[in-house]
Amino acid sequence: MPEKLKFSIDGREGLADQGMTIYEAARVIGVYIPVLCHYEGLKPVGSCRICSILVNGRWLASCTQPLSEGMVIENNTPQVIEYRRAIIEMLLAEGNHFCPACEKSGNCELQALAYRYGIMVPRFPYQFPQRQIEAYPGFLLDHNRCVQCQRCVRAIQTEDGQKIFAMKNRSKDVRVNVDRKLAAKLSPDQIQKAMDICPVGAILKKEVGFLRPIGQRKYDRQPIGSEIEGKK
Amino acid sequence: MSSKPVIATASLAGCFGCHMSFLDIDERLLELIELVEFDKSPIDDLKKFTRPVDIGLIEGGCCNAENVEVLRSFRKNCRILISLGECAVMGGLPAMRNTISLKDCLEEAYLNSPTVAPEDRVIPNDEDLPLLLDRVYPCHEVVKIDYFLPGCPPSADLIWEALTALVQNRPMKLDYQLIKYD
Numbered sequence: 001m002p003e004k005l006k007f008s009i010d011g012r013e014g015l016a017d018q019g020m021t022i023y024e025a026a027r028v029i030g031v032y033i034p035v036l037c038h039y040e041g042l043k044p045v046g047s048c049r050i051c052s053i054l055v056n057g058r059w060l061a062s063c064t065q066p067l068s069e070g071m072v073i074e075n076n077t078p079q080v081i082e083y084r085r086a087i088i089e090m091l092l093a094e095g096n097h098f099c100p101a102c103e104k105s106g107n108c109e110l111q112a113l114a115y116r117y118g119i120m121v122p123r124f125p126y127q128f129p130q131r132q133i134e135a136y137p138g139f140l141l142d143h144n145r146c147v148q149c150q151r152c153v154r155a156i157q158t159e160d161g162q163k164i165f166a167m168k169n170r171s172k173d174v175r176v177n178v179d180r181k182l183a184a185k186l187s188p189d190q191i192q193k194a195m196d197i198c199p200v201g202a203i204l205k206k207e208v209g210f211l212r213p214i215g216q217r218k219y220d221r222q223p224i225g226s227e228i229e230g231k232k
Numbered sequence: 233m234s235s236k237p238v239i240a241t242a243s244l245a246g247c248f249g250c251h252m253s254f255l256d257i258d259e260r261l262l263e264l265i266e267l268v269e270f271d272k273s274p275i276d277d278l279k280k281f282t283r284p285v286d287i288g289l290i291e292g293g294c295c296n297a298e299n300v301e302v303l304r305s306f307r308k309n310c311r312i313l314i315s316l317g318e319c320a321v322m323g324g325l326p327a328m329r330n331t332i333s334l335k336d337c338l339e340e341a342y343l344n345s346p347t348v349a350p351e352d353r354v355i356p357n358d359e360d361l362p363l364l365l366d367r368v369y370p371c372h373e374v375v376k377i378d379y380f381l382p383g384c385p386p387s388a389d390l391i392w393e394a395l396t397a398l399v400q401n402r403p404m405k406l407d408y409q410l411i412k413y414d
Contacts, residue, residue, distance in 0.1 A: 098327075099413035099414045120321070121380040126322060
């Protein structure tokens with residue numbers, strides 16, 4: 001086996017270390033593959049499928065799939081783009097995403113992906129599900145906006161390594177569940193980390209509100225992924 | 233009959249913010265009246281359609297029977313119909329009541345709210361009031377919509393670009409910064 005693996009994405013060739021996922025290898029050559037459930041430094045779970053790519057006619061989640069020698073990857077092709085658009089539209093229709101009333105608006109990864117893929121309206125009917133908003137010391141958990149990415153489950157722990165967030169139920173009823181006693185022990189910094197890591201506005205630190213003015217928020221000027229594509 | 237394209241606008245279950253944003257095209261209003269004529273619209277205060285319309289702009293979703301009636305009359309009279317703003321596109325803030333039953337909404341607002349005086353505790357039921365729908369509907373769930381311009385409100389630049397592109401029969405040039413959901 002060679003030390004570096006050869007691969008190509010949409011005709012662009014590159015070399016990447018063995019053991020890298022397709023998502024990581026793409027970043028090396030400045031190709032952006034969108035992710036919602038994956039987050040730098042966390043163990044990927046491959047649950048949202050937004051990072052799906054085509055290899056040899058097969059759909060693979062690029063955040064979990066290891067790169068192999070000679071892979072020919074389709075990323076920005078009409079078929080893949082259409083597939084991703086459908087996922088974003090399903091997420092927008094499935095929850096209650098009232099962007100004008102959300103503190104995360106402008107810094108929200110789901111919204112930013114919808115902007116990037118030029119979505120004006122989902123093709124699916126809005127579900128308007130009945131969901132709860134839970135209040136904890138220092139933060140709010142709004143189930144209306146949660147996309148069940150499990151980033152908070154994987155990233156947020158107490159100092160002695162106990163998990164605060166967990167998933168409960170199955171299928172369409174799956175929800176993030178919070179250990180109320182442990183949640184009370186979270187430091188303001190940990191709460192900030194939970195809010196920052198949440199791709200949507202489901203985890204909100206209290207007393208933050210609409211902090212940055214419109215025009216200066218994360219995705220106001222540049223599409224999500226520009227920072228990776230800019231590197232090349 | 234004039235040869236200029238005709239525009240009509242309406243605000244359904246909205247806040248008139250999209251119309252305010254429309255006026256925010258500022259001095260381009262002078263250019264616009266050279267390009268188009270207005271029919272039924274709050275802008276010229278015409279209450280009824282007087283002729284076939286080329287472009288109809290709808291602000292707000294449908295929360296009551298009157299909204300549905302107006303929206304259907306727009307579909308009937310307009311060649312192109314546009315959902316303007318989050319409320320028209322997805323129901324917007326009025327649709328926040330969609331997760332609560334209509335009965336609970338009315339009881340909370342008119343019977344149980346601490347700010348309602350005991351002698352005023354009555355749910356409005358005048359026959360002149362349009363009947364509320366069970367929930368707020370995005371416009372495209374009631375009639376066919378041709379274009380969607382999201383935003384709360386859509387920026388004046390977005391409205392201007394969309395309108396002039398349609399009037400001049402060219403593709404819309406929608407820059408990244410023009411499309412916002414808030």
